[in-house]
Amino acid sequence: MNVKKTVAIAATTGLLTALALPALADTEVYGSLRTSTAWTHTVVANGGGTNTNFDIGNDETSRLGVKYSAGNFFANIELGIGDPNVIDNAAGPVGSLGATGWLSSGGGLTTVYTRHAYGTYKFDVGTLLVGQTWDPYTVISEQHLNAEEGNCFFGALYDGRMPQVKFTLNNGLYIDIIRSQSYQTIGTQSANLGSIPSMLSSSNYQAFVIPKLAIGYDGKAGGATFGVGVLGQTFKDAFNRTENAGMLYAHSKYVAGPFDALVNASVGVNYDALGFLFEGGSYAAETGTHVQNVTTFTGLVGVGYKATDTVKFNAGIGGGSSSSKAASDGSHVVNLGGHVVTGPSWSFDSYVNAMVTLAKNVYVIPEYDFIDTQKSQANVVNGLNLPLNSNGARNHVFGAQWRFDF
Numbered sequence: 001m002n003v004k005k006t007v008a009i010a011a012t013t014g015l016l017t018a019l020a021l022p023a024l025a026d027t028e029v030y031g032s033l034r035t036s037t038a039w040t041h042t043v044v045a046n047g048g049g050t051n052t053n054f055d056i057g058n059d060e061t062s063r064l065g066v067k068y069s070a071g072n073f074f075a076n077i078e079l080g081i082g083d084p085n086v087i088d089n090a091a092g093p094v095g096s097l098g099a100t101g102w103l104s105s106g107g108g109l110t111t112v113y114t115r116h117a118y119g120t121y122k123f124d125v126g127t128l129l130v131g132q133t134w135d136p137y138t139v140i141s142e143q144h145l146n147a148e149e150g151n152c153f154f155g156a157l158y159d160g161r162m163p164q165v166k167f168t169l170n171n172g173l174y175i176d177i178i179r180s181q182s183y184q185t186i187g188t189q190s191a192n193l194g195s196i197p198s199m200l201s202s203s204n205y206q207a208f209v210i211p212k213l214a215i216g217y218d219g220k221a222g223g224a225t226f227g228v229g230v231l232g233q234t235f236k237d238a239f240n241r242t243e244n245a246g247m248l249y250a251h252s253k254y255v256a257g258p259f260d261a262l263v264n265a266s267v268g269v270n271y272d273a274l275g276f277l278f279e280g281g282s283y284a285a286e287t288g289t290h291v292q293n294v295t296t297f298t299g300l301v302g303v304g305y306k307a308t309d310t311v312k313f314n315a316g317i318g319g320g321s322s323s324s325k326a327a328s329d330g331s332h333v334v335n336l337g338g339h340v341v342t343g344p345s346w347s348f349d350s351y352v353n354a355m356v357t358l359a360k361n362v363y364v365i366p367e368y369d370f371i372d373t374q375k376s377q378a379n380v381v382n383g384l385n386l387p388l389n390s391n392g393a394r395n396h397v398f399g400a401q402w403r404f405d406f
Helices: 003-025 327-328
Strands: 027-043 049-058 065-072 073-083 085-087 092-094 103-104 110-122 124-135 162-170 174-180 183-186 189-192 207-221 222-235 242-256 261-267 294-306 311-324 343-357 362-375 393-405
Touching: 049 073, 065 110
Parallel strands: none
Antiparallel strands: 027 049, 027 065, 027 393, 065 073, 073 110, 085 092, 103 110, 110 124, 124 162, 162 174, 174 207, 183 189, 207 222, 222 242, 242 261, 261 294, 294 311, 311 343, 343 362, 362 393
């Protein structure tokens, strides 16, 4: 075949394909740049003193993504680009919101990580979702400072955006198989043993008998969306004991004109085994021949009011409380440095802010946060569980987040 003719045919085919794509598919590229400037005033319990610090950094919630849809198929890939505190554990580098990634040199400590990487396909009876995205029980608040915490670890029921296989019927019922993740305490260190078991020694290995499974229902009524469900998991821990963990959860969001509100609540046992940290300051199961169950209650409430087209006010509070037999009688020693639990524990995170639109896609969000972990039984610092009854803190955070969307 003549080379020139081959090139012409290829070019024509490519042009026709490009012209046909808009009719067959829709692709959207988007991003958000988020930087925070804030003072943090910390008051440490039991005479630990105070400290005030100013910092500026790129929030790890900065992102770059692409959405693709074609007929019944939809896909979303989104990368996070931030400047978080990064710690090393058995599963590799982990950012302050539990996101794995890689570190780059120069320009500060920067993590690039996968926020979303999933696809959905709509069948006649329901929708199949495969990949990494939000879990069905996570509800993020409008909190923007403190690494845009969003009440993660304080009532938002955040355990990371997890790889999962979920099928949702058209009537709202769903079943979701989620990657198992547990923070099992060994000595005084806590390692995420659910990500890469091959990297762990045999003494730390964890065998998941029943995977992390969520069954629930999501629905709508007027201006409200709501959902209820149950989450469970069973595994053999590092001491070859069978541990069961479970949670009942419910959430709702409501919008009426300029007002909006959200609520998220849960009750369950052994939240650490489900991969949650800080939820009520829950602590690890005791050492010995049996498992000491820990009961946890959590809640999150948020409200918002759009005063004008350019100003929206938000406020909220979230947290939880944990207790166990060990906390009530002091006779059981838990596996955190041999300290006796003297609970119950509790912790909370509150915020008030205003989202101000300076121009199209340009925002500044002044905010005040008050975070109290002085009665948290397991204070997590840089991935390590400190001894029980160690000093918690009260944090006052003043500042603003600066945000460009595109």
